[in-house]
Amino acid sequence: MHSSSTMRFQGRLEPFKGCGILGGLQGTIGIKGALPIIHGPVSCSAGYRMVPLFADREPLVPTTALTDPDLIMGSQKRLLHSLDKAWEIYRPTLITVITTCAVSISGEDFQAIAREFTQQTGCPVLIIDGSGIAGEESHGYKSMYYEVRKLLESKDDAILPEKVCLDGLSLTDFAVENMHHQISSLLKENLGLSCGPSLFLDFDLTRDRVAYNQSRSLLLGHLWTEGHNWQPAPYGIAGTFVWLKWVCQELGLALPQRAEGLYMAARRILARYDLLKITKNLRVAIEADGWLGIGLSRFFEQELSVPVMLSTDQAGYAYHKEDPFAHACYEDVGGSELFLFCEDFQANLVFGSSNVRSDQWDYIPFTPPIWHGKEERHSFMGYEGAFELLDLLSRRLDHN
Amino acid sequence: MRSYRGSLTELLEEWKLTDNPFWADYQILGPMFSALRIFLGMDDVLPVIVGSKGCAIHLRFSLIAWGEEDFDLGKRPISVLEYPLDKIVVGDYQITTAWIEKMKKLVEIRKPRLIVLMPTDPLTLSGTDMAGIANEVNTSLEVETTFLSISAISGANQWVGYDAALRALYQPLMGKKYAKRNAVNLVGWMWPSRRRTHEIGACIDMLKTLGIEVASIISGGSSLKDIENSMEAKANAMVCAALAGDLLHELEEHGMKLAGRRSPYGFSGTTEWLEDIGQALDMDIKDQIRQLALLYESQFQANKEILRGKKVFVSGGPGRLIGLLHTMLDYEVDIQAAALFWPHPWSHQDLLHMFEEHDLKLKEFIVSPSLYDLEEIAGKYEIDVWMGGYQEQHTCKAHGIPFVPITVYTVPHVGFEGAVNLGNKLIMALNGYSFTEDVFNAKEIEPCIHRQQ
Numbered sequence: 045m046h047s048s049s050t051m052r053f054q055g056r057l058e059p060f061k062g063c064g065i066l067g068g069l070q071g072t073i074g075i076k077g078a079l080p081i082i083h084g085p086v087s088c089s090a091g092y093r094m095v096p097l098f099a100d101r102e103p104l105v106p107t108t109a110l111t112d113p114d115l116i117m118g119s120q121k122r123l124l125h126s127l128d129k130a131w132e133i134y135r136p137t138l139i140t141v142i143t144t145c146a147v148s149i150s151g152e153d154f155q156a157i158a159r160e161f162t163q164q165t166g167c168p169v170l171i172i173d174g175s176g177i178a179g180e181e182s183h184g185y186k187s188m189y190y191e192v193r194k195l196l197e198s199k200d201d202a203i204l205p206e207k208v209c210l211d212g213l214s215l216t217d218f219a220v221e222n223m224h225h226q227i228s229s230l231l232k233e234n235l236g237l238s239c240g241p242s243l244f245l246d247f248d249l250t251r252d253r254v255a256y257n258q259s260r261s262l263l264l265g266h267l268w269t270e271g272h273n274w275q276p277a278p279y280g281i282a283g284t285f286v287w288l289k290w291v292c293q294e295l296g297l298a299l300p301q302r303a304e305g306l307y308m309a310a311r312r313i314l315a316r317y318d319l320l321k322i323t324k325n326l327r328v329a330i331e332a333d334g335w336l337g338i339g340l341s342r343f344f345e346q347e348l349s350v351p352v353m354l355s356t357d358q359a360g361y362a363y364h365k366e367d368p369f370a371h372a373c374y375e376d377v378g379g380s381e382l383f384l385f386c387e388d389f390q391a392n393l394v395f396g397s398s399n400v401r402s403d404q405w406d407y408i409p410f411t412p413p414i415w416h417g418k419e420e421r422h423s424f425m426g427y428e429g430a431f432e433l434l435d436l437l438s439r440r441l442d443h444n
Numbered sequence: 445m446r447s448y449r450g451s452l453t454e455l456l457e458e459w460k461l462t463d464n465p466f467w468a469d470y471q472i473l474g475p476m477f478s479a480l481r482i483f484l485g486m487d488d489v490l491p492v493i494v495g496s497k498g499c500a501i502h503l504r505f506s507l508i509a510w511g512e513e514d515f516d517l518g519k520r521p522i523s524v525l526e527y528p529l530d531k532i533v534v535g536d537y538q539i540t541t542a543w544i545e546k547m548k549k550l551v552e553i554r555k556p557r558l559i560v561l562m563p564t565d566p567l568t569l570s571g572t573d574m575a576g577i578a579n580e581v582n583t584s585l586e587v588e589t590t591f592l593s594i595s596a597i598s599g600a601n602q603w604v605g606y607d608a609a610l611r612a613l614y615q616p617l618m619g620k621k622y623a624k625r626n627a628v629n630l631v632g633w634m635w636p637s638r639r640r641t642h643e644i645g646a647c648i649d650m651l652k653t654l655g656i657e658v659a660s661i662i663s664g665g666s667s668l669k670d671i672e673n674s675m676e677a678k679a680n681a682m683v684c685a686a687l688a689g690d691l692l693h694e695l696e697e698h699g700m701k702l703a704g705r706r707s708p709y710g711f712s713g714t715t716e717w718l719e720d721i722g723q724a725l726d727m728d729i730k731d732q733i734r735q736l737a738l739l740y741e742s743q744f745q746a747n748k749e750i751l752r753g754k755k756v757f758v759s760g761g762p763g764r765l766i767g768l769l770h771t772m773l774d775y776e777v778d779i780q781a782a783a784l785f786w787p788h789p790w791s792h793q794d795l796l797h798m799f800e801e802h803d804l805k806l807k808e809f810i811v812s813p814s815l816y817d818l819e820e821i822a823g824k825y826e827i828d829v830w831m832g833g834y835q836e837q838h839t840c841k842a843h844g845i846p847f848v849p850i851t852v853y854t855v856p857h858v859g860f861e862g863a864v865n866l867g868n869k870l871i872m873a874l875n876g877y878s879f880t881e882d883v884f885n886a887k888e889i890e891p892c893i894h895r896q897q
Contacts, residue, residue: 063498091502
């Protein structure tokens, strides 16, 4: 088991990951009829209202629009008025109040207000600490996850052994539909498992409750560090097989022969590729969360022998520190600083956000923010995804 | 946050805005973004966010959404000097050697003449000694370093950010004497571009045609030297009147008249803007203005024949809305409702001007609109075509209303040509053209540009 580093990257100039507000929004947007309220200054909602756009949603990120005097007078009453108005206008299924740095400095309590409001309206209210000085983007998402789990708790629903829920994904993740499809297919074809509703992927708190409670959760994506054994995303041929074995271990299943057969078949297909030719002189830079970044880097470094430079989140960095394999790994570096690192590394293929998009190298959109709607949405997961990536690299070679 | 929804005449009588604790805003950017984009658009100023890294992330989101595609600002550095809660609580603002070394490399690449430290809320609220941090950065990097005293919590819109940023740039110059020349500064352009097909290029070209020298652009694409040179101009004219700090009034005491306060939109607004600048520079340019307008007159009239009487909704910031109202009134459309994204101190006077001088009439007016306001407006009025911020596309799609985004800069909306461009866009939208490629990217049209023979 890996332990997450609490040290911050003090030599970093430009971060890759945001504060807890972003994580809180990633969760809220994925629940049908849920409404976020950013309790803090307008800047904190204004900047992040792009987040719903990642999921092709209206940028509805209301704010209590606090200014200095509101904090001096205490902001509880203002929040209550905000909740009342939100209820009157939208009748949400859930309200997520995401607090900000300014509010966290004031140390006010909002749980009592939330309880009172819920008693009056029946609408659950979650208070999520989004403050950037106290936590990371991933903390916001994890807080949302555990709070929503509490709402869904039930002892009456019997577990169906063949059902799993893919928890830890978000509608705002890039290519999430492909990702979900490729993972579901892997589980179905290899292990005979079918996927139930996933939290934060258009989850309906009423309709999906029973099906969710009847399924076992696989902790992926934003939640990959919440289990005992951290397992990066299923990239590559060997990587995918390791991932399937991890699923079996997590769920207490024996690995079916069928899975071994499919793995061997994938290896045979891989052998048909001229990997030396495809990967010759290739240098890859990856900007991604730990779950994705570690998985994809491993495929390149360990299965294709391609040097990789990785910029990832705290968890990914901690994981890599214990078991290093990439040529270079940076913790939470983004923006133009990462762009310079890509140049220094002489990367000729870069996976990442629009921040590292350039004519200087082949660019594959991989991580939000992606500002160019026309970009292809690959996820490259599983055996199928690995071949998709290799085919893409072959075409790149032909093109160049 | 102060808002209003009701009749325009009542608003103009009292200018009474009420507090709204639930603002589903879709357009406002906050004080940190406004300050940041003033500095980031400049060649030799390096902004550094101090405190929470989340601000840097969301400011970059906004910045890219507002300037990456058209103006390539996305690759400019937004550095962070991060302080977690445990450091702030004990007042430990030590700067690590690793950070300084990184900054030294960045300074080598960017060669800034000024570093501006921008505190985030935890620092302003805890009364952090920003002067001390600035002093340490200055000593370590040997680059002049200053700081702002505002952060996100300081305001509910851009205003205090623009004002603070302009002050940081102008304060060192205020005590000095400058020889004046008959030139004008263009204020309110945020981007490095000077392209003719961008609004700034259109303004520069228009003034050049009239024999008016532009001293400096404030502040996109300029340097600290340009800011200093701007002190030699006799007037400041607004390209976008949203970017207006109180400082512009103070500069009048330094011999820089505030002319062309309302952005040059429409035939009427452009004429007023140019005449005002001419007056401030003691130049009689009325005939030349008429000649310039004549180049576009026939296309404008042709558009007017189609647009007259069309039912329209229009929204914009304190600069652009006034301009768009000028254009819409010139086209004699029937404005059903209008929304002002955020009010600045000139908004009341500017709207009064439109009411009294241009007979502005509409059924409903909103200050600081929310998405739910737009929804109601779309349901309440029969609107033939809607002009507004890019994210108003969602309301328009839901209600099947033709939409023209006004926050896209690649075809000028300013000047006489801008009036024709906007008219063309309205007609295209009415004919079924979609200006929205996706939620981030707009489709554009060819600009209309004529030159005098």
